[in-house]
Structure formats: C-alpha cells, structure tokens
Amino acid sequence: MSLLVLNNLEIRYGRLTAVRGVSLSIRDGDTVFITGPNGAGKSSLLRAIAGATPASAGTVEFDGYNITGRAPEDIARLGFSMVPEGRDVFGSLTIEENLMVGRGMAKKDRDWRTKAIEDLDAVYQTFPILKDRRNSQAGLLSGGQQQMLVIGRALMTNPRLIAIDEPSLGLAPNITDQVYERLIGLQAQRALTLLIVEQSATRADLVGGRMLLMRGGQIVLDGNARELGNGAAIQAAYFGYEDH
Amino acid sequence: MLQIVFDSLSLGSLYALGALGIALIFGVMRLVNFAHGDVIAFCVFALLWPSTDAMAIVFAGQLPWYLLIPLVLSVGAALSVLCEIVVFRRFRRANPATMMIASFALGFVIRYFLLMLFTSRPKSISLLPMLSQPVEIFGARLPLLQIITIIVTVLILLGLTFFLRQTRFGLEMRAAAENFSMARMLGVRANRVIMGAFALSGALAGAISLIFVSQTGTADIQMGSSIMLMAFIATVIGGLGSLSGAVLAGFALGAASVVMQVILPVDARPFRDAFVYGAVILVLLFRPQGLIAARGTQERV
Amino acid sequence: MTDTSISPFPVELTNPKKPARFALARRTIITPIFLSLLILAVATLAIMTGSRPFNQAMIDILVRVTLVVGLYIFIGNSGVLSFGHIGFTCLGAYAAAWLTINPLMKKTSLPGLPNFILQARLPYWEAAPIAAIFAGVIALILGRILMRLSGIAASIATFAVLAMINTIYSNWESVTGATSSVVGIPIVRNIWPYVGAAIIAIFIAWGHAISRSGLALRAARDEPTAAAASGVDIPKERLVAFTISGIVMGLGGAAMAHSIGVVTPDNFYLGLTFITLSMLVVGGMSSLSGAVLGVLLLSALIQGLRWLEAGVVLGETTFALPKGLQEIALGGLMIVILALRPAGLIGNREITFARFKGKA
Numbered sequence: 001m002s003l004l005v006l007n008n009l010e011i012r013y014g015r016l017t018a019v020r021g022v023s024l025s026i027r028d029g030d031t032v033f034i035t036g037p038n039g040a041g042k043s044s045l046l047r048a049i050a051g052a053t054p055a056s057a058g059t060v061e062f063d064g065y066n067i068t069g070r071a072p073e074d075i076a077r078l079g080f081s082m083v084p085e086g087r088d089v090f091g092s093l094t095i096e097e098n099l100m101v102g103r104g105m106a107k108k109d110r111d112w113r114t115k116a117i118e119d120l121d122a123v124y125q126t127f128p129i130l131k132d133r134r135n136s137q138a139g140l141l142s143g144g145q146q147q148m149l150v151i152g153r154a155l156m157t158n159p160r161l162i163a164i165d166e167p168s169l170g171l172a173p174n175i176t177d178q179v180y181e182r183l184i185g186l187q188a189q190r191a192l193t194l195l196i197v198e199q200s201a202t203r204a205d206l207v208g209g210r211m212l213l214m215r216g217g218q219i220v221l222d223g224n225a226r227e228l229g230n231g232a233a234i235q236a237a238y239f240g241y242e243d244h
Numbered sequence: 245m246l247q248i249v250f251d252s253l254s255l256g257s258l259y260a261l262g263a264l265g266i267a268l269i270f271g272v273m274r275l276v277n278f279a280h281g282d283v284i285a286f287c288v289f290a291l292l293w294p295s296t297d298a299m300a301i302v303f304a305g306q307l308p309w310y311l312l313i314p315l316v317l318s319v320g321a322a323l324s325v326l327c328e329i330v331v332f333r334r335f336r337r338a339n340p341a342t343m344m345i346a347s348f349a350l351g352f353v354i355r356y357f358l359l360m361l362f363t364s365r366p367k368s369i370s371l372l373p374m375l376s377q378p379v380e381i382f383g384a385r386l387p388l389l390q391i392i393t394i395i396v397t398v399l400i401l402l403g404l405t406f407f408l409r410q411t412r413f414g415l416e417m418r419a420a421a422e423n424f425s426m427a428r429m430l431g432v433r434a435n436r437v438i439m440g441a442f443a444l445s446g447a448l449a450g451a452i453s454l455i456f457v458s459q460t461g462t463a464d465i466q467m468g469s470s471i472m473l474m475a476f477i478a479t480v481i482g483g484l485g486s487l488s489g490a491v492l493a494g495f496a497l498g499a500a501s502v503v504m505q506v507i508l509p510v511d512a513r514p515f516r517d518a519f520v521y522g523a524v525i526l527v528l529l530f531r532p533q534g535l536i537a538a539r540g541t542q543e544r545v
Numbered sequence: 546m547t548d549t550s551i552s553p554f555p556v557e558l559t560n561p562k563k564p565a566r567f568a569l570a571r572r573t574i575i576t577p578i579f580l581s582l583l584i585l586a587v588a589t590l591a592i593m594t595g596s597r598p599f600n601q602a603m604i605d606i607l608v609r610v611t612l613v614v615g616l617y618i619f620i621g622n623s624g625v626l627s628f629g630h631i632g633f634t635c636l637g638a639y640a641a642a643w644l645t646i647n648p649l650m651k652k653t654s655l656p657g658l659p660n661f662i663l664q665a666r667l668p669y670w671e672a673a674p675i676a677a678i679f680a681g682v683i684a685l686i687l688g689r690i691l692m693r694l695s696g697i698a699a700s701i702a703t704f705a706v707l708a709m710i711n712t713i714y715s716n717w718e719s720v721t722g723a724t725s726s727v728v729g730i731p732i733v734r735n736i737w738p739y740v741g742a743a744i745i746a747i748f749i750a751w752g753h754a755i756s757r758s759g760l761a762l763r764a765a766r767d768e769p770t771a772a773a774a775s776g777v778d779i780p781k782e783r784l785v786a787f788t789i790s791g792i793v794m795g796l797g798g799a800a801m802a803h804s805i806g807v808v809t810p811d812n813f814y815l816g817l818t819f820i821t822l823s824m825l826v827v828g829g830m831s832s833l834s835g836a837v838l839g840v841l842l843l844s845a846l847i848q849g850l851r852w853l854e855a856g857v858v859l860g861e862t863t864f865a866l867p868k869g870l871q872e873i874a875l876g877g878l879m880i881v882i883l884a885l886r887p888a889g890l891i892g893n894r895e896i897t898f899a900r901f902k903g904k905a
Contacts, residue, residue: 105431360869
C-alpha cells in the first residue's frame, strides 16, 4: 500500500523552478534514498512534503489524506516526521526537553506521562549517549550526538515515516556508520518508512532499498539501490553526460 | 540608600515586565510590537466610563481587588489576542520591518480609539488606595505600594519561569521561540503558541497598567509609551528574544534611571531619560547583539 | 542567502564608468522632473482657488513632501527603518525659530540662547539652510554611532534618538522653552518657498539615489552579503544617506516652523513620525515617486476625514465623525495596505515615460 504519493509536484521560488513535475509513490515500510547533485531539488522536495515550503502545483497525499498546502504541524500529526538538514536541535533546551517537544502532539490524557516516559526509555535504549547527558544543553552536543538527538526526537512523535535530509552532513564516516546502523535497526523494529536524502549514492549502495536520482528538479532514475550501484547509468545521470 | 534600592527595584519591575511582554512575542514571531504600550494604556481605560472629565468615572474600578486584578489582566490578554487574530496573523510571513510598521499603526489605532472616548486629558484615579500608606522597614519609610510592586513582580517572574520550564505548553513555547519551523514540524501548533504568547504578553501589560496607575494615581493615554520605549530598549540590550536577558536589562535600566536621578546635578535631572537613552546607544555600540545574545535570533545582516 | 536567488545587482554598480552614469542620470531625470511638475500643479491649484484655508492645506502637503522625501533618502535606500528622523525635523524647526524670532522676544522667552543667536534676526531664506545644516551635522554625529548597528537594533536605537531629542527639548527651559510653545516665528504664507523646499528635496533625493553612494547603498539593501563582498562599506554609505536625509528633514522642520509660526516639542514626536512613515510606506518605501504620491494620497484622505470630523450638513442634520477617527482610519488603512501590498502602492518602481525596469 502506498503511504506517500506525489502527483506532478512543482516548486518555484520566484522565477526559479526548484522541482519540476515530480510524481512518486512510496510504499509503507520502504527505505527510499533520494540522491543527486547540489541544487537538484532534493531538499526542496522534502520541505514541500513536510509543508515547510509551499508547492506551486501538484498534490501530496500521505496515508490517504491530501496534505497539499497543509500546515507543517498538521502533517506531522499525521505521522510524517521531518528531520531537516543541519540538525535543528533546540540548543538552549536540555536533551530531555528536546525529546519532549516531540510529544507535543500526544493527547493529554491520564496516562500521558507514563507513555511519554516509556517512549523516552525506548529512545534512550537506542541512543544510550542521550540518556547519559539528558540534562545537559543540546547545543553543547557534538555533531553526531545532535544527529542522534534529532532522530530520537522524531521518534518521540511516533511517526509512520521519517524523512531525513543529509544525515551524514559534517559527520565523520564512522559516526555516519553508527547513525545508519541505528536507523536501519529502528526501521526493522518499528516498521518505519524511511525517506533519506543524501548527496552521494554510496550510502544507498551499502544500505540497499530503493534509490531515486534527482537532477535539475526531476527524478531521472528510479531503481534498486544495489542494482543501480555506482554503474554507468547513475554516473551519466549524476553528471549529466547525456547532455554532451 | 535603602530608598534608592527600592526605587530602582520598583521602577525596574515595570521595565522588566514590559520587556518581558515584548520579548515573549518577539521570541515566537520576530515581531517588535509597538502596540504594546497602547495595550497597557487600554487596560486602565477599560475600567472607566467614556467621559471628557478630569476626574475619572470609575465603574469597574469599584470592584474588590480580587475581582479587579483578574479583570484587568484578562482585558489585556483579550485585547492582545485580538490584535494577533485581526492584524498580526496577516503578517506571519512578512519581514520584521513591515511587521514593526504594522504594529506601530495598530498602536495608533488603539491610542486614538481611547482618545476618541476619553480625550487626551490625564485623569486622576485611585485604584487600590489602601496601598499608598507608607510602612517602616529597617528604619526607612517606604511606600507599601513599592514593596508590593516588587513582590508581585517577583511572583510573576517565578510563575512564568515555572510555566516555561515545567509545563508542556511552556516547553513548546520555548522550543518555538528558538526555532519556530522546526517546532512546527514536530507537531507544535503555531497558532496556539503564538496566541499563548500574545495572551501572556497582554496579561503582563495589564499587570503593568495596574501597578503604574496605583503608583501615579493618573490614567493617561500616553502612559504606555514611556514604559514601552524603555521596555524595547531593555529587550534589545538584553539580547532580542532572550527572556531572562530582557528581565535583567529591565532592572538594570530601572537602576540606571534611579541612580542617574540621584547623582546628576539638579539642573541636569530633567534630562535623566536622555542620559539613559544615550547610555543605551553606547551599550549597543559595543554589544550590538545585546548583553546576553539569544541563540538562534541573530539577524541576517 | 540560498543558492536559489538571483542577484538583483544594479547593472550600474557593476559597471561604474562615468559615461554609464551620465546615461543613468539622463535616463532617470524624468522622475524628479515629473514629480516637480506635480508639485507645481498642486501649487498652481492653490493659487488659482485663492482661498486661504486651501492655501494653508497645500502648504502642509508641501512640507510633508519635504519630510517624507527626507525619510525616503535614508529608509528607502538603506532598507533600515528609522523612527528617529522626526528628531532632526525638531532640530531644524527650533533652529529656524532661534534664528528668525525678534531678538526682543527671544530675550524674555529663550534667555539661555548664546548671545550671537540672541542678537540674530535672519530672514527665513537664510535661516532655513542654516537650520538644515545644523540638523545634518547632528545627524552626522549621531549617525557615526548609529550606523554601525543593523536591523532591529538600529531601528530601536533611532527610536531612542527621537526620545532623547524630545526629552532634551521638552526640558531645556531657557533654550527651547520646554513644553510651552515657542511663539513669534515669522509666518510665511506665500506658497512658493514651500514649493522650492519640496523640489529641492526631490532633486537632492534623486541626486543621491543615482550617485555612486546611493547605488552602493541600494545594492547593500538588496544583497548585503554580495555588496559587502564587492567592497561596499555599508556603514559609510548608510552614514552618507543618514546625513543627507538629516539635512532634508531639518529643512522640512524649518518649513514647518514657518508655516505654523509656533513650535512645541510634541509637534515633533510620535504623531508626526507615524504620519510621515505611513505616507512613505503607503506609497512604496523604496521609491521616490512612491514617497511623493504617498503624501498626496494620504493628505487627500486626511483632509477628507478632517472635513467629515468638522461636520457635514446632510439635509436637516449635521453629520460629524468623532474626533480621532482620522488617525484610526489612517492606521487601519496602513495595516490593510501593508497586508495586501507590503511594498506599497507603487512598489519599488519609479514614474518614468521611457520604460525601463527596476531603477530602485
């Protein structure tokens, strides 16, 4: 069953078109990589789905609802959790407070607090380092720890789908490995759908799943990450050889 | 000496509460709310019958204090939320300069609305008269009102701190103040948080107007503007968007004003505020981000 | 800035050769000429009707044109909102009063003035330029401090300047008469000096806008990072604009003093700040034509509302709007325009006959 469906999505900033007519369908439980060179429109696409950037044309459906033009908080409440590029932690809040912001959408009934604590524990289990520093300010964490914090915070919303923009940005390769290891583990454990934007295709190659390649605001290649690999087709698409 | 300390604290309380009201709104929507001073004035006039007399005709002011205070606070909160819904909601995506002018215009609308009903003549009014008796503390005679002002301010600050640190809504507000779009992507409801900030800010305006009117015994349409200007300055010095910075800077300005009043030669005393403004410009020159720069609020050039 | 924006750098800046600049002057001079003709038309209208209140209303409009054009020079070109410029108007107005009031009156009402000013009694056409330069010098001094700030901090600091000037002038009994009115300023009822002041202001604004400094400042307004990277000294260019606009505001202050004959510090405070800012914003904050048109439009509206406030006879009954409604309507209108057209009615375009895009 399709969890996320894009129909001819188009995003314009003034005279500049960042995404031109992207149609796409993502099934529940899939891992999908979106790769492509700088300026291909990957981040714009993600931000538009999350409701942070208005789409100029086309529609977005999530879990059967039309979410085009809806407010970001409404989209988040449907189970679409976005982790934007650059790890937006709330720097002056503590780690635990950061995580608790993710609980904002939970109904405030009698066992609200117990449920929150359960979920906190689950996140701490996945990322023990966060538990050790739960009362320190998030702004003081290292880049890798911040990446784990924002993923943990996304988990606190109990999402169906997590969209992550450039999780490896600015991280050392071994830290990136750790982050991916957790992500894959989580996906298996929680039946999550993952939508990951990365500039390089190598990660997709290792992790597997579906891979989309964007260039010039369009999806130019769609296939199995391992099969596509680093083959000639992907290179051609990436560097635009067909233009020459 | 003790008198100076208490004068500083009670004047600082007004500035601090004002600065807090401005910083709360700036935090969640980057709006420098010039209408805040006029909301302060409105809260007092809401207690009066429209008239052009010099003596205020109080109708709601006859209420016992336990009804009067909540009434004034809710008038402030309601007006402030109304401003948000009717005006500022249209400017969410506007740049800070446009929002600033819009709030300036809104302040004018409120002020002239009051002027239309009450004329510009200041009115004498006595609210909570039992507070003007002096009391003796450590051998100094201090007005009871000053002590109550300070106590009330401290209570408000403690309450607000508790609200922001310990409640879910407070947490959301702090998160939204730091990174609004991220907070929304985590499901924090933008409208609720912004309206909450406006309501709090308006209630603070109500508190200021109660304190101010009890201190001066007059209700004046202009009364908000001098507090508002000092409150702005406090928010800028305190680092735009930093609540604790705003409060500290508010008290610092109060102390600076009182100290200048004492140390300046008699001839220069009327110019006290000019000296304070001058000092502020100098402070900004050396610390353009304010004394305590808030995270995530640095402007793009 | 993200990589998605296209730099709207003025072509003239990237290619600052002399001939290009003259071409620019030739291309854009139609704007000030047209605006001056508009001013002349307004004046001629006033003379033709020959009614004194109408003449006075037209003089008010011309004074405001001078003031709003002065605001435009700084706010429009730098993009920094200033709430302090009416302070310079205050300086100019009082300076004009000091120089033109009969020395016998000054000795009793303003005894604290220095002797050479106490003795002076200049005609208004000598006093006004001196007043303007006085305001400009103060603007230069304050600007050296203020222009290092940016954004909201700068706006609040300009507000502090306004309040500072107001506090000083409201309390310096022996020099400014404190809050009581300074009377005895020779009233000039002839409309032409005001026409002159407005046209001079328009040409100063145009000259500054096409100067290297003005172009650099607008480049910095639109693309601060790019402009700074190409060597634009933003604080310096802002200071130039601040000083020039201080001079024009001072000139406007002098004109205002002579048009009403009385000054008090509260003439030059929030009320005037609000009205002039509204006019600038309504017309289009970053356009000289917008500044002038904003004044004409809003003045017409204010005049109409005043007329209604005074009372209109409709059949048997006199219908009058309550006092204060004029400002309320003005504020409401401003909010509506800001919400619908944040860049003002004519945006950042200029009136020209030759069609070319995006001068401002």
